[in-house]
Amino acid sequence: MVSRVIPVDAFDLVIFGGTGDLAKRKILPGLYRRFLQGQMTEDSRIIGAARADLDDAGFRQMVAEAIEEFVPENRRDAGVIAAFLEKISYISIDALGVTGWDKLKSAVRPDMVRAFYFSVAPSLFGDIAERLHTHGIAHAESRIVVEKPFGRDLASAKALNAVLAKHFNEAQIYRIDHYLGKETVQNLMAVRFANILFEPLWKAEYVDHVQITVAETVSVEGRGAYYDKSGAMRDMVQNHMMQLLCLIAMEPPYHFDPDAVRDEKLKVIRALSPVQPDDIVRGQYRAGNGEGGYLEHCEDASSKTESYIALKTTVSNWRWQGTPFYLRTGKRLRARASEIAITFKQPPHAIFDNESGWHENVLVIRLQPDEGMNLMVMIKEPGPGGMRMMQVPLDMSFAEALGDEAEDVPDAYERLIMDVIRGNQTLFMRGDEVEAAWAWTDPIIQGWEARGDKPQAYDAGSSGPEDALMLMHRDGRRWREIKK
Secondary structure, X not given: OOOOOOXXXXXXXXXXXXXXXXXXXHHHHHHHHHHHOOOOOOOOEEEEEEOOOOOHHHHHHHHHHHHHHHXXXXXXXXXXXXXXXXXXXXXXXXXXXXXXXXXXXXXXXXXXXXXXXXXXXXXXXXXXXXXXXXOOOOOXXXXXXXXXXXXXXXXXXXXXXXXHHOOOOHHHEEEOOHHHHOHHHHHHHHHHHOOOOOHHHOOOOOEEEEEEEEEOOOOOOOOHHHHOOXXXXXXXXXXXXXXXXXXXXXXXXXXXXXXXXXXXXXXXXXHEOOOOHHHXXXXXXXXXXXXXXXXXXXXXXXXXXXXXXXXXXXXXXXOOOOOEEEEEEEOOEOOOEEEEEEEEOOOOOOOOOOOOOOOOOEEEEEEEOOOEEEEEEEEEOOOOOOOOEEEEEEEEEHHHHHHHHHHHOOOHHHHHHHHHHHOOOOOOEOHHHHHHHHHHHHHHHHXXXXXXXOOEEEOOOEOOOHHHHHHHHOOOOOOOOOOO
């Protein structure tokens, strides 16, 4: 199986914050890989824009070092790197002033796709958008890419939407969530809507519950003061995990079309039930294994911000009424793992006598670190002595299934940036979608703030607070193990 590479139109891509960490880790190495694969045309150009006093040569050196650090050795070709660097230039620019804007205007070319990546703090979105228009740099066909966090509550999200709407229409705004660019996430839609095997079973009648887990081993050390202003709910649940839940729960769109897909996701968000206080568990990791705890890392001994959250919610619609969705995410957990597990109900009638080894069918979609999926099914245990049941996985690892070609599967950022150039918004959040997510999230946060709830301490390297286990045990269910 050979992955097809479909070239995009020639473009000018301006990266505001081009010297920042995200640009160096993801955006610029991703663009190099697309150039290596032949997807980025020869006449495309990349312009870094930031406050740093650099020239073209200095910026190109920075990009070369980023490729050296973040691109695997077997994908680094000296000749291709040199050709890629020739397409890169740099403009020192003041986002809040006048310096550099005229130079940027003269650098972008007519009759090219113009895209502007806002890899900067949200507080600068409005200023940059305004200057792109006042200086005549952006036109009606231009596109802007904005990074999360898109607001910290409903009011700030509405304000950001309003600021951007002054200068760009909704069709020009690409709110990026890199989780939606993952190959496995998109395969989730293929599994659901391209296989008659699953779609008839994808409802409350047959699904017992759904678990969505995003576990991280890293702490917040080094960015604790920043993280403490958001916490796991704002940082992960309101955006990444909300999007995963939507893809699981949405109705089939009439077509794989940007607005058709996003219309169905919006319906799911609006159908989410309010989360009750007893259905929320929050935690902070303790010091351990020679590392400090959350309170040390956030530099506030009285902090009530969570580094872990688990919650139960339901989707109040015809398809999912009564089916619980369990979400959990946290820092300093046992292993790095992101997965969605759809657990199906047991058959209505048992025909075998020995059911001691019986387990439900589970479809597991693994997002990281080993992308793929497996379906847990029951078979007869080999050997004589009757019909003894055992559970086995029908496993598909992308790395094993695709072999060497797995390395050529685009990273999430690569895919999404190319979608921007194509003008395809399917995998990007719409403004009303963002606002609906905050409208559901805000009361949850306001509730625990009003109650003065304090997160529970949990051991670093564990699966989280003990009460998170009880969240499911009281329902007669259990979390899937976070495996190292």
